[in-house]
Amino acid sequence: MSDKVDNSQLSAQPQLGAALSAFSCVDGMLCIGGKTPAQISAMLDAEVFYAYDREALQCKVQRLRHMLPATVKLHYAVKANPYGPVVRQMASLVDGMDVASRRELLLALQSGMPASHISFAGPGKTDSELAAAIAAGCVVHLESATEMRRLQRLCLTANTTAQVALRINPEFELKGSGMKMAGGAKAFGIDQSQVFALLDEVQQGPLQLIGFHLYCGSQNLHADAILQSQRQSLQLLTQLRPLCPDLRFFNLGGGFGVPYFPADKPLDLDAVGAGMHGLLNEFAATIAGLEIVLELGRYLVADAGVYLSRVIDIKTSHGSTFVVTNGGLHHHLANSGNFGQVVRRNYPVLLANKLNQPVAGPLQVVGPLCTPLDVLADKVLLPEPDIGDWFAVLQSGAYGASAxxxxxxxxGAVAEILL
Structure with missing residues (x-):
């Protein structure tokens, strides 16, 4: 990142510095993949778009590989960003992909990822989706006893076999997660107390049990909590492995978080890496011969994406300045507050053509939709705006257009581009 970003902007939004680190700045202008917003707009013939930086994706994966044990396999969760060029780029960087629908399965296959390195998860797979997974030859992550038996019947009808993993809903949770997906009553996975009773049944007939999958939570910024969850997962594996002779992998899930809001501190990847080195050494006998998988989505792609729109109006109302853009919650729901969450907090935002200018008074940045929920930034300190400015929302590479x-x-739909 160039040194031409005005310090008052960095002071006004503490999370902005980390979010900007993936990009360059030339004469006060944000550049994504070496292109200015105006250049990208000309290429797309659009004034509202997501732009993703190829080099930022590469750097994120490279840093992860540098910090984590070399034996850990990285899988990309396609749901985080299913834009075709991004999926193909990630296929060249990671070891596998995790999908949750037939369309995601096709995207992963068409990216060049071998089917045997693709896992199909989700708590409500239809028979047609299971049949597609069988035909493709990917690994099906089973989330209930009923789903297991349906897959067995489909395999017998097709006179074929399928490789499977059991997704476990463990007794523990990932503390401090944005969304908790394990521990207690959950729609995801098979309760830990039920798994042992299913092991004999799943290892007979047309299914081959080759893995276990635990995904305890998402959007976690606490290294100690992530490592504690991984320790508990590996302790559970010590009980399961002697009963599963054909086991090939153990998916620890992910949950690595991204700092979106002013109070957020980036995940200490150094601590996670050091902790995982220690854990894998401690459990070396348990994991011998197994692939240890980290399934990451948001953490891999969020930093690399920017949502850009154009300022089309500026007005005052009862002493407040409203900046109106031609982009809004219909394109970036999470940034707007997900249709009115109780506490709305600002993503890192900026005027992409004014990085070298000081901040002015607080602004309300809103979209064009006829609803008071269409808020892009609330009382945010930005440089003095002008009609035609480029308004940018950073940390937008995950759960944006498709969510x-x-x-x-x-x-109308939003444009996308990978540069």
């Missing part, structure tokens, strides 16, 4: 209601109020 937003693009048909809402019929304003």
């Amino acid at each position: 937003s209601p693009q048909g809402f109020l019929s304003h």
